Structures are given as C-alpha cells and as structure tokens.
Amino acid sequence: MSERTLRTAVLVALAAGSSGLGAQEALNPTWHGYVSQGFVDTSDNDLYYGDTSEGTFEYNEAALNVSVEPLRRLRFGAQIMAREKGFEGNHHVALDWATGDYRAQDWLGVRFGRVKVPFGLYGVLRDTDVSRPEVKLPEGVYPETLADVGRAYDGGGLYGTLPIGGGAVDYEAFIGSVDLDESFVTYQLVRTTVAGLAGGLGASGLTGAQGVPGEANTEMRAFYGGALEVRPARGLRLKLTGLKTKLDVTADSHIDASLQGLPVSLPVRTETRIEYDYYVIGSVELARGPWRVTAEYTWQKLRNTLRAELPTGLILAPTIVTKPAGWYAQAVYRAGERWQLGAYYTESWSDSDDKDGARFSAVGADPAQAWDKDFTVHVRFDPLPNLLVKAEYHAIDGTFRVDPLDNPQGLSPNWHTFVIKATCHF
Amino acid sequence: MRAIRAVLLGTALGLSWAGSGILAADAPAGFRLVVSPNSNVTKLDRAEVARIFLRKQSRWRNGGDAVPVDQSARSPVRAAFSKEVLAVEGLGKISAVEGYWRQLIFTGRGTPPPVKDGDAEVLRYVASTPGAIGYVSESAELSGVKPVTLEN
Numbered sequence: 109m110s111e112r113t114l115r116t117a118v119l120v121a122l123a124a125g126s127s128g129l130g131a132q133e134a135l136n137p138t139w140h141g142y143v144s145q146g147f148v149d150t151s152d153n154d155l156y157y158g159d160t161s162e163g164t165f166e167y168n169e170a171a172l173n174v175s176v177e178p179l180r181r182l183r184f185g186a187q188i189m190a191r192e193k194g195f196e197g198n199h200h201v202a203l204d205w206a207t208g209d210y211r212a213q214d215w216l217g218v219r220f221g222r223v224k225v226p227f228g229l230y231g232v233l234r235d236t237d238v239s240r241p242e243v244k245l246p247e248g249v250y251p252e253t254l255a256d257v258g259r260a261y262d263g264g265g266l267y268g269t270l271p272i273g274g275g276a277v278d279y280e281a282f283i284g285s286v287d288l289d290e291s292f293v294t295y296q297l298v299r300t301t302v303a304g305l306a307g308g309l310g311a312s313g314l315t316g317a318q319g320v321p322g323e324a325n326t327e328m329r330a331f332y333g334g335a336l337e338v339r340p341a342r343g344l345r346l347k348l349t350g351l352k353t354k355l356d357v358t359a360d361s362h363i364d365a366s367l368q369g370l371p372v373s374l375p376v377r378t379e380t381r382i383e384y385d386y387y388v389i390g391s392v393e394l395a396r397g398p399w400r401v402t403a404e405y406t407w408q409k410l411r412n413t414l415r416a417e418l419p420t421g422l423i424l425a426p427t428i429v430t431k432p433a434g435w436y437a438q439a440v441y442r443a444g445e446r447w448q449l450g451a452y453y454t455e456s457w458s459d460s461d462d463k464d465g466a467r468f469s470a471v472g473a474d475p476a477q478a479w480d481k482d483f484t485v486h487v488r489f490d491p492l493p494n495l496l497v498k499a500e501y502h503a504i505d506g507t508f509r510v511d512p513l514d515n516p517q518g519l520s521p522n523w524h525t526f527v528i529k530a531t532c533h534f
Numbered sequence: 535m536r537a538i539r540a541v542l543l544g545t546a547l548g549l550s551w552a553g554s555g556i557l558a559a560d561a562p563a564g565f566r567l568v569v570s571p572n573s574n575v576t577k578l579d580r581a582e583v584a585r586i587f588l589r590k591q592s593r594w595r596n597g598g599d600a601v602p603v604d605q606s607a608r609s610p611v612r613a614a615f616s617k618e619v620l621a622v623e624g625l626g627k628i629s630a631v632e633g634y635w636r637q638l639i640f641t642g643r644g645t646p647p648p649v650k651d652g653d654a655e656v657l658r659y660v661a662s663t664p665g666a667i668g669y670v671s672e673s674a675e676l677s678g679v680k681p682v683t684l685e686n
Contacts, residue, residue: 140639175645180599181592185642205642214592224641236640239633269590274581276590343624395624445629490629493607533636 139534141172144237146529152520153510156253156296157194160525166194167529169235171204183209189235196292204235205260213268219282220264226280226335227258228349228389228404234259238533241440241448242486243498247509248434248454249389249404256291257353261331275341281334288326288355296511298324298359301378303513305416305423306363312420314365314372322361330354333387347391354383363418377417385409398442405435407460433460434480448488456480458508476521479506499528564672565614568660568679577683584623586667588634589644594665602647603659603668607632611653615669619684 146167150160158164173187186206191197205224211217224232228249233239244252263284270277288294302319309317333351340346356379363374391404410432414425434456441449457463457479465475486500502525512519567583569575575594585591587602594600605612607628617626625631638644650656653674660666661678670676 138639138645140636142640171640173640173642175639175642177645180601183645185645187640187642207642209642211592214590224643232641232643233637236637239637239640271591276585342622397626400624442627442630445627 137174137176139172139174141170142236142238142531142533143170144168144529144531146243146527149526150523151525152523153507154514155194155509155525156292156511156514157196160194164194166192167527168192169197169237171235173204181211183207185209191235211268215268215270217267218264219267222260222262223265223282223284224260225258225351226282226333226349227351228406229345229347229391229393229402231258231349237498237529237531238496241450241488241498242452242484243500243527243529244484244502246404246436246438246452246454246484247480247482248436248456249406251434251456251509253296253509254293256288256293257286258351259286261286263331265334272338273340275339275344278337278339279334281332283332285328285331286353288328288357289324291326294324294326294357295321297357297380297382298322298361298378299513300511301380301414301416302359302361302363302376305376305378305418306365309363309365309374309420314367317363317365319376320362320364322359324357324359327356327358328353329356343395345391345393345395347389347393349389349391351387352384353387354381356381374419379415381411381413383411383413385411400440400442401438402440403435403437406433408432430459431461433457446490449486450488451483451485454480454482454484456508474507474519474521476506477508477512477519480508481505494534495530495532497528497530499526501526565611565618565669566672566674566676567667567669567682567684568657568676569682570660570664570666571678571680572664573680575680575682577685579686580619580622580684581686583619583667583684584625587620587647588623588625589647599665601663601666603656603663603666604647604649605656605669606649606651609652611669611671 145165147163147165148160148167149163152161154161158166169189169191171187171189173185175183175185177183187204188201189204190199190201192199203222205222207219207221207223209217209219226232230240230245231250234245234250234255237243261282261284263282265280265282267280298321299319302321306317306319331353333349335347335349337345337347358379361376361378363376365372365374387408389404389406393400393402408431410430411427413427416423434454436452436454438452439450443449462478465478468477469475482502482504484500484502486498488496488498490496504523504525505521507519507521510519567578574596582591586600592600613628616628616631620626620631625634635646650659653670656668656670657674657679660668
C-alpha cells in the first residue's frame, strides 16, 4: 500500500469520525506500541542474520499503531515498525499493516489495505512478541526465513463467524500480493542461485568463482488463500489454513572469478519462478484452565524453475519439485498472572520425500541438512504491567534452517540456541 | 558471552524478585451484570456474554448492537468477571484476556471494549448507551440500568 493510499484511508476515517456521530462514538484514536531488545547466542552455527555464534544484540524491534472506530462497525488502523535482526531491517521504518475493517454482520466482514496473513494459529503474531509466550515460534511451521512471505499482503478479504451448536466457525478468505523486492527471502533466493551457478563454472577454467547477488525485482503473480477455524467445544480450536502463491524473481548479479590469474567479472541474469501448488497448515489447540496445548502440521508442494543468462551461455534448469513439511507440539502453563512456562518439540524437512537426507548423502553433503529437530523450553515473566522478559533454550539436531553460505567453516549438526528478550509495551 | 548470559539471566531473575509483589492479584469478588434500561434482555448464558465481551458477537439475538464496557485491569470485579465468565473461552485470568486483546491490537484485527474506572462510570456508560452491557460489584447501587441474570 502506498503512503498516499494510507493517508486517504486515515482522512476517510477522520471525516467519518467528525460527521455527526454521537458523543460516545466520536473519533477516539487509541495508540499502542512496544520496544523489544533481545540477545541471541548459538553454540556453533550462525543463523542467517549474523554472527550469532558470537552472540548478538542485533535482535530488536519497535512498533507503534493507532486505531480509530468512526462507526460501530467500521475501524481503521495502521502500524509502523522498525526492526534490526542482524543485517536485516536495519531500523528502517516500514508500514507493517494498515487496514480498513467493516463488519456488516458477525458472519460477514471485509478487511482491506495491508493485512496480516492468517497463517496457522499464530502466524499473525510473528512480529508481536508481546502476544505470545515464546520468543521464536516453532520453526517447523513458522520458519523465520519465510517470515517476509507470510507477514502481510496488500489486498482484501472477507471474514466472519457463524455460530454452530454451542461453538462457532470462523472463516477468512483473501487475495492480494506481497512486496518482496527488498525482502530477505528474495535476497536469499538470489544469493543461493548465483552461488550455485558460480560453483558450476569450474569446468570452464575459471577458479575461485564467487557469486555476488545483485538487485532483484519480484512480481507476485498469485497470492491467495483462506482459513477455516472450528471451535466445537469450550477451549478447543481446530483450524485449517491454505495458501497458494506464484512469484517471479529477476535479478542482475555477477560472478567474480579468476581466469589464468586475471580477475574477471561475469554478469549473470537469473529469472526464477517460485510456486507453491499448496501450502497448508492443520492446527489443534486445547486450552483448559492454566494449560494450553497446541499441535500444528504443515505440508507444502514447491516448484522452483530457473532460467539463467551468462556470457558462457543460457541455462534452462528443469523444474525442481520438493515437498517441504514440518510440525510441532507445544504445552504452555500459565502460573498466575505473571509467569508462563512452556516447551515445544518441532521437526521440519526440506523435502518430506527425503526425510533421511539420502539426496544430500548422494552428493557428498551432510544428510543433516535435510532436517531440523528442535526441542525448546521457554519462560515468560511479566514483572510489571508494561514489561515482560522471556528466555528460552533450543537443543537442535540438523541444519536445514542454517545456510552453508553463512557458515563457511562448516555446519555442526548438533547445536543449541539461547535467546533472551525484554519488551516494554503500552 | 558466558558473562553476558549470566548478566542477562541475573537481570531476569532480579526482575522476578523485584516484581513479585507488584502485580499481586486482588482477591476475586462478586459481580452483577447490567444492561441499558431499554433492553429487553433479562438473562444471558456465560458463553454469549463471553462472546460479547471478546467482541466475537456484536449483536443481541433480538437485534441491535451489543456494546460491552470493561472495568480497569486492576479491578477485583474484573478479576471475578474473567474467572466466572471469560474462562469459558480459556481466558479466566486478566493477563490472559489482555494477551488476547494484544494479539488483536498489534495485528490490526480488533480493539477491546472501552474501559471505565469503577462501578459509577460503568453504570453511567450503560445507562446512557443503547445496547450497552457491563458488570459492577455486588454492592453497587443499580440506578438507571437493568440487572441481568447469568445462567449456565
């Protein structure tokens, strides 16, 4: 959404709010925000956003939002956000979401603007540290490296609630697009692709070839999906989320190498199509008294097609089809008003047809790159109404979630992560 | 890094100790549900009241907007209301209810009901707002509003 569109939406809200409404409906903006500072330390491998094995405080974010309800069923709001996660974000202030929301009936409402993507039970909370007990959502279903894709879409959708028996059914359907031009996921895609091309140049007499990713343009050709949540009994939620997307990424990069001792730089243009035939999450949550138990499973089908132009010729790679998958189970105990203790176990695979990593072994790579198995214990403490502190420990088997390019020293298949984070909010 | 880890953990534990007396939950008290005087509602079940206060249900069954009003998060009446009513949605503690609202506030998906300080303000709001529903302490003198019986 452009800043102009946002300004228009706010002006409409202001106009509505001052157009003869009763005193109690008068425009009354509510402001909320938070500031978070974290510390991440990994035992061996570096995560994608920095030298985490040395420990890093470059793990923070801040957000400010405002909401107005000019009419009983009409609401406008927007949130700006700045984050630093290693090299990602760099405290650039961005529009996180900006929505108009009109709920004509309980069973029919419409949202439009930049809207958080409904993604499993907790996907919308990815950047909202204040709203969940753990720092890192379970990676098996909420991978950090794909956060940009599932953060927010520009478009619109319908939602509503239908009472059924003693429970209810919530639904949501949406269509839009996601601006990924400057996202990490795009950068990572281009970097990996160019590194792969550089690695294949050895036969042409070039030595020391290094891919240098260039600027990328993305074109989202499809982004739509929906969610259906059934609440059949007290404290029980069953949810199914589906998403389909097709994305073209074009980048002009180059490969630096040596030819008979002389440095050369080869321009390379890559055109990559990423297409999820399906991206589905099935979820169950049971809340009883101080306990909340959750399990979610995701299964996906991903097509990756590459066309690359190099001075040495045109490369048309065959479409690669993989089926990434993952799941987790989590229990959280709320001890009084201040403490929340929890643990989860999560697994994920780069391809559910190769869970034991046989394809990695076949090319001489460590099969542990095929999976990620993470057992985590976490604690949250709210010492003051506007302050919370979280700490968690991850014992991890596998390196699916870490990139060899970030770890030239090699990957350690058994490693751990420690995170602590404090958040002030209002 | 070990030293930093130790400092951070120590800070967290220190906050734990320092904060241990700050948010002591008030003992739950009783409460009474009240609606606006022109309402024809006389009794409600907990599940419906919970849906209205969590803004999952925005209309009365017989039509018209349902307009909930909350009390302050430090109010013992609100603690009692959460324990007795919102617990049916798994939100029996005020901190859980506030967590629920923060999820919606910070994702652009909803805003909580207005919050009033004390019985008198709630009674004033309910008396003057068509479709309003609130809760007050058992000892509050009900004038200009209509009491509602809570069932189930």
